[in-house]
Amino acid sequence: MTQRTRNWLLLAPAGAWFMVMLIIPLTVVFIFSFGERAPSGGVVLAFTFEQYGNLPARWAAFKNTMTLAPIGTLSALLIAYPLAYFLAVKANPKWKTILLVLVIVPFWTSILIRSYAWIFLLGGRGIPALLDVIGIEGVRLINTPFAVLVGIIYGYLPLMVFPIYVSLDKLDKRLLEASSDLGAKSWKTFLQITLPLSIPGIATGCMLVFILLMGEYLIPAMLGGGKVFFVGNALVDLFLQSRNWAYGSAVAVTLVVVMLITVTIYMRLIYRLGASREDVSIM
């Protein structure tokens, strides 16, 4: 067996997986998106742009996704960075493993169960009842965009913490000493050394969280009470309630395109900030 055949054989399982699980379904969705709704639901193949013409009717879902996904990513970053910094730089090495495990522990429980816990916490008998006791009355949290945001940040925080932690952990501590020996204040050292060197972690974390958020369905469904709608929720409705597969496919294709464009712009920005292609480890 030549090296070449061996390479092909080794690549075959991944290639087949890629074909069956990604290329074929995407092609089917793409073809459906030019079809029409069958009389009792489903799809009839056709060639019409009617479904794409109807896209404005889902503007609100796209708007919600495109606002809450970036806000959620950014908020997760702001919360995750100090935590990752503490774990990587400040924490006593003796405790490090335990602290890291604590970050992962929530992942051992299904996000569904954890979202149920948030339904209780954000509902009228949870946090609002506590606020009521200290005199802040009439606070409504559950089924609001804020509740969805809380769920998002909570659910995706570990995905943000770990890439940043890894990039900070690899950081050569001698650079920090050198900086301080040369008379830089600690905030200056942070801005000129620590932050730039952790850009790869930030870029990876943001990418991971953002892409997953764009397709989010569960958290808005549970904490938004059917009122805070993401594109993912609109898709579920189109396939499971109104059974308009053609329109659903058009919305899905549009979501993929929007995501590709956003991610491309994002990557450009990241390179401009000085990260190299290899730094963003998931691309």
Add this chain to the structure above:
Amino acid sequence: MTKDINNISKKEFLEKLESYRNGSITRRHFLNVTGLGAATAVLGGTVPGLRPTPAFAGDIGDRVVLATWPNYHDVANFDAFTETTGAHVQVNVFGSNEEMLAKLQAGATGWDVYVPTNYTFEDYVKEDLIEPLDVSRLPNYDAAAFEPRYAEAGSVNGTLYGVPKNWGSTGMAINTKHNDGKAISSWKEFFDITMDKFSGRTVVHDYQLTTIGSALNYHGYSFNSVNPGELADAEKLLIAVKPHLFAITSDYQPPMRNGDAWLTICWSGDGKQLNSDIPEIHYALGSDGGEIWSDYYAIPKSSERKDAAYALINFMLDPNVNVKEVLTHGYPTADSRTYDMLPADLKNDPIIFPAQDLLSPLEFGAAVTLTDPNRAELMARFKSA
């Protein structure tokens, strides 16, 4: 559901059930915490048919999958079924007939029994998704025992596809504590109060038939209208109401119980359950319209455990079992054998068996609403607005 099994909530029950299935707690512990052990013991002793019969046990496989609606069964009955037949009842809960139809249209669901509503049968037959029933395998089914009004939709072109589970109405439940002790009784009041002093406290179903239907009733139109002009009026109302809603969901008991929601579109059995536990929650029918409906047990064509499916339906048709169902879910039965066994106060209960003149403005759902593309899209647009 919460009352009969030691006040364990639905959620707690499901969690316990899940951990029981995963093997993290013992069967004995599970039966203790859920009260099912005691319930089964009582049930097993009082209902002769429940003693395990060896000829039966093991014949039908180890499980049967039931697709049904929220708060719709006495779980102790399922456990009794398992005791008798060895088949475990796996329950999938849905929010609308549309969702059930979509799942069946999309292919294998794994369901063996489901509970479609009267207006869906024509389409299920047309789409060849539903199994004609063989009455010889349902010895507990006695066609003469059922009121025809609540049984006739189960037959299409003379073939039997569904046997009546129970009927009910779709009205509204209001927590009167927040309205000076007063209930409301029309969809006009329902939406007006939602946009006024109940803002942020109202739930509408995640279900086109009842949510669009109620908005149509508000304008004085038929609950079943597919007239584009009338639907446009309904949509305008729903879009205007949306910012004032607490949620769009068919599982409205939890927020009604914990006080987050004060008003909801409500199925009569849920109304009965809420009213029994929290007396200030009143259930009322709309004087300007609403839905009367009948649900049926049916078998999807795709079921791979038809023996188990027939066994479960036959078991549920047993009046001794059905009477426990009625006591739990609070929906009226169309089966005279079961009705005769009900305690007198339930027979006279105004929520379960409303006076005939209150029922007269109500309409049965029409088949056309299930597949009408405009209603489907209206609902989806309203939700994503």
